[in-house]
Every structure is written in C-alpha cells, then in structure tokens.
Amino acid sequence: MEINRKRTFGLLTSAAALILVTACNGEGTAPAAETAKSVVNDTKESAELLVLSKVPSITQDEFDRTIAAPIQAKYPNYKVKYIIDGKETTLDKMMVAGQAPDITLTSIGGMYSSLIPLSLEYDLTELIKKYNFNLNRIEPSTIESLKNATSKGAIYGLPKYTNGVVLFYNKDIFKKFGVPFPTDGMTWDEVLKLATTMTRVDNGTQYRGMGFFYSNMLTENQLSAPFLNPREDKSAVNGPLFQRLLQTYKSFYDIPGNKPTEDLNADKELTAFQKNRNMAMVMAPLSGYGRFESDPDLDWDVVSAPTFSDQPKVGYQPNTIYYFISNVNKQADQAFKAVVELLSDDVQLQANKEARPTVLNDEKIRATLGSNHKLFKDKNFKALYYNKFAPIPPANEKLAPLVNAASVVQSEFAAMIKNGTDVNTALRQADEKINQAITTAKNK
Structure with missing residues (x-):
C-alpha cells in the first residue's frame, strides 16, 4: 500500500470537508434517488481508452479486476489498456509519441507536477451538466479540494478512493x-x-x-x-x-x-x-x-x-487519488462515462469492502470498509469516517508546482x-x- 504520496509542491493536496457541493452550483443536479442512473449511456458504442497510473501500488491485476472489468461489463465494446508510469514508459514519452492517456490516476500534487505542465487538464463541468451527473453522491471534500486547487474553480477530475x-x-x-x-x-x-x-x-x-x-x-x-x-x-x-x-x-x-x-x-x-x-x-x-x-x-x-x-x-484532510480525464483526445465523453461507472454504488461497495475507502457520501457503504479483507476484516477500518474531513485552504496556484x-x-x-x-x-x-x-x- 502507498503510505506517503508526497505532495512535493507545497500545496495541501488533501481534500476539504466543506459545504456540500452540487453540480454546476445547484443547476442540473440529479435528485439523490437517481444516483447511479443519472448518466444516460449507449452501451453499444465503442472506445479504446488508455489509462495511465502514477500510483504504482495499483497493479495490473488490480486494474484488470477493479477498473477494466466493471467498465467492460457496462460497455462491452470498450477496450481498456493500462500503463504504470515509469514502468513501461512515462507520461512525457507518451506525449512525445502522440499517445496522451485518456485517463490518468494521480493526486492533486500529480495534477500540478504532470498534467497541468503538459496542458492535459480538462474541466469536467460541462460533461457533468451534459450527463446530469449527481455530485451530491460524492464526499464533498474531494470535490471542493479540486476547486480550491486552482483559481478557476475547475473540476479537473473525479475521485477514485481516499485515505486519511x-x-x-x-x-x-x-x-x-x-x-x-x-x-x-x-x-x-x-x-x-x-x-x-x-x-x-x-x-x-x-x-x-x-x-x-x-x-x-x-x-x-x-x-x-x-x-x-x-x-x-x-x-x-x-x-x-x-x-x-x-x-x-x-x-x-x-x-x-x-x-x-x-x-x-x-x-x-x-x-x-x-x-x-x-x-x-x-x-x-x-x-x-x-x-x-x-x-x-x-x-x-x-x-x-x-x-x-x-x-x-x-x-x-483526506489524501485522495483521482481519475483525471485528458483534454487532448476525442474520447472525453467515453472516458467520463467509464469513470462514472467506476463511481456506481456496486463498484464502490466492492472496493470499500476490500479496504479501498469509498469516495461516496453513503454511510451504509462506508460501514463496510474492509469487511471482505482476507486478513483484516475484523478491524475498525470505519474509524476513517468517524470524523469529518478537514477543509482544504485555497492554494497558491502559481507557486504550488x-x-x-x-x-x-x-x-x-x-x-x-x-x-x-x-x-x-x-x-x-x-x-x-x-x-x-x-x-x-x-x-x-
């Protein structure tokens, strides 16, 4: 497991437990009851998605089982390839070769050190509107941290899992x-x-x-x-x-x-x-x-x-890993819909049971944290959620990197x-x- 994901650029890259965030300042937000059904999908469409991870603890096996499999179950015609940064190649080399990833797994610190310098950041606000994605389902601190990380208040990613x-x-x-x-x-x-x-x-x-x-x-x-x-x-x-x-x-x-x-x-x-x-x-x-x-x-x-x-x-403050979608490809919609599926109740519940803390603002799912871990299912993992996550202060966007x-x-x-x-x-x-x-x- 990765312990200290160093935020080496002086900003607090953890998240903030602030006011509940709603999509587009309360406009176009799906009712809570619609949760996983808020995105309209064409399950017959095809796509080839390239996912780059700057989190080496996410192995190929874990990726196949917990990311690729849920996506392909929802979208049978999606092909999903996985690359671990620094193992097979690096993000810089991929960009030189004209192979920008569709989705990058990293922290806010990684966003500053890797994505923004290469102009890969993509504000998801319009896609959130377009597909009526309900941000109220997500732990608000993980979204507010992204908005506080830049002067634009942009939402450059959606959270995968958190830590604290x-x-x-x-x-x-x-x-x-x-x-x-x-x-x-x-x-x-x-x-x-x-x-x-x-x-x-x-x-x-x-x-x-x-x-x-x-x-x-x-x-x-x-x-x-x-x-x-x-x-x-x-x-x-x-x-x-x-x-x-x-x-x-x-x-x-x-x-x-x-x-x-x-x-x-x-x-x-x-x-x-x-x-x-x-x-x-x-x-x-x-x-x-x-x-x-x-x-x-x-x-x-x-x-x-x-x-x-x-x-x-x-x-x-939570230490969160995000799915960042790139702005240099023509598959942003497909990448967004794939990420939304990974934030469905079923996928998040399974991950949470395996001790990968959910980012959903759902007490029933949170209560299952670690319950299926082969060695530690009796541990009090839900202690992670006992307190509220502390809020993140606004960052100095210019100096942070x-x-x-x-x-x-x-x-x-x-x-x-x-x-x-x-x-x-x-x-x-x-x-x-x-x-x-x-x-x-x-x-x-």
Whole structure:
C-alpha cells in the first residue's frame, strides 16, 4: 500500500470537508434517488481508452479486476489498456509519441507536477451538466479540494478512493500493562495522557507511548493551515495555526522516554510500530495497514484520529487519488462515462469492502470498509469516517508546482525534535527557507 504520496509542491493536496457541493452550483443536479442512473449511456458504442497510473501500488491485476472489468461489463465494446508510469514508459514519452492517456490516476500534487505542465487538464463541468451527473453522491471534500486547487474553480477530475490519518495501536502492549484500548472520538489531551501512561520501562525494555507519521499529519493537518499564502507570494507557516500543530505534536516527543533514539523519520516511526513492537500507538495514514500483511502476529487495531477539543469531530484532510480525464483526445465523453461507472454504488461497495475507502457520501457503504479483507476484516477500518474531513485552504496556484513548502516544515519539525529547539524557532527557520525558495523560483 502507498503510505506517503508526497505532495512535493507545497500545496495541501488533501481534500476539504466543506459545504456540500452540487453540480454546476445547484443547476442540473440529479435528485439523490437517481444516483447511479443519472448518466444516460449507449452501451453499444465503442472506445479504446488508455489509462495511465502514477500510483504504482495499483497493479495490473488490480486494474484488470477493479477498473477494466466493471467498465467492460457496462460497455462491452470498450477496450481498456493500462500503463504504470515509469514502468513501461512515462507520461512525457507518451506525449512525445502522440499517445496522451485518456485517463490518468494521480493526486492533486500529480495534477500540478504532470498534467497541468503538459496542458492535459480538462474541466469536467460541462460533461457533468451534459450527463446530469449527481455530485451530491460524492464526499464533498474531494470535490471542493479540486476547486480550491486552482483559481478557476475547475473540476479537473473525479475521485477514485481516499485515505486519511488515523491512530493505530498495539493490542498486546495495552493488554500487557492492563490499560484500556484507545477509542474513537478521543481528544488530543486524552491521547497525550494515554501516551504518557504507556511510555515506561519494563524489564529493561523502553516502551514508547506514541509515534507520528508526521509528514502526512502536517500536510493533511486538521487546522487547514496553508503552507503558502494564496493571495501573496510568500510563506504562510509562521503563524498561530502551525504553532498550535507543532506544539501539540512536540508535546508527545517531550514525554520522557518517548523520543526515538535515532533521528526522527516519519516512515521509521511506522516501521518501529510494526517491527520493534515497543510502541503502543502510532498516527499514520490508514493505508499503513498494508505493511502489516507481512506480520500476521502483530495484534493491532485502529481508531479515529484524536481531535482538538474546540474542534470536535474534525479529522485530517483526506489524501485522495483521482481519475483525471485528458483534454487532448476525442474520447472525453467515453472516458467520463467509464469513470462514472467506476463511481456506481456496486463498484464502490466492492472496493470499500476490500479496504479501498469509498469516495461516496453513503454511510451504509462506508460501514463496510474492509469487511471482505482476507486478513483484516475484523478491524475498525470505519474509524476513517468517524470524523469529518478537514477543509482544504485555497492554494497558491502559481507557486504550488514550484515550491516544496510542506517538506520544509516537515524537515524543520524533525530537526526540532532532534535538537530540542522550540516551535517558534522551527517555524521562523521554515518561513525563511520557504520565502527564499519562492524568490529563487520566481527568478528562474
């Protein structure tokens, strides 16, 4: 499973739980009861669709079973070919050869790094109108994130599946020390107390209460703190929102005995939870469970991410993969209809049961998350949906592809934990580095 899909261009590429989005500002929206029947299709038409994935974890087998098969069941005369970027070829090479993909699977970060520079972005608003597609069925944050990612407010894609930060815990460690398991709906203060309780030395072994996959926790933060000012070409990190975030996260590493012995590294924190078995809890994207398939003796479960007491039930921003339709081919209608079929209740239900979180705003389907997973069907995967997804702030469209502001803050956070510096110093240094990167980028 893919854990940290790096949004390397400084924008928050996660989604936002804002007001419910309706197609075309409420015009031409199908009634909710029409759901999967809202698109009129000619199932006899033919098409040859080329799908490119910039998500290597989607294998050919998974593509054939979960994407090609549903499309061809609906449209028997559609031929669907799959290419994984960087394996057989690359998007740049495909463009040179005049073979632009009809559909590209990637994140909003991938949209900025790959699609927009090649002028492949295509606003689906007219197709949504044309086929009366009901956007109310979709988790609103995934649509609002796309609209906030550009000044045009365009909808350049439709979501495939989503991901988000949750809290994993080691059941054996809690049983060992006779401490009740974490529960859905805990606050940061409650989890800090629990982490303090679980951080102890027993028979010469140092047990850590909590670790953080902090890269996603910062990029997809609950406070919707932007890394770049959306209206001015400058950093936005040196302010009260990031101060609160970093101070909250730092308080866990300030627990005596909870600081890692090596330099802080987000990926290594999840690995320590998985392999060392001396960490009681770890915050990480839900997709982190994929690592545990190789360790069936690890007795773990998951609960919702802790929330700030003054913002109850506001979780992290979702990390979403989208179907982006290209604007340089003559099969946009067919590609759109294929994607709509992949967003049908039946297809999304099956994917959700296999622990690929649905993007549908449907509580019954959400409740089935992971229920058909061969190893983990008893896990509390639905914790992903316990909180509302945090809203995404508007992006600085010009700087987002050029400045890696998120990684700067991540690096300064890790350095702060290692060196014992304070939050104000870390944010001041991050602010200076980001502004320097902005100056450099603008001078090129």
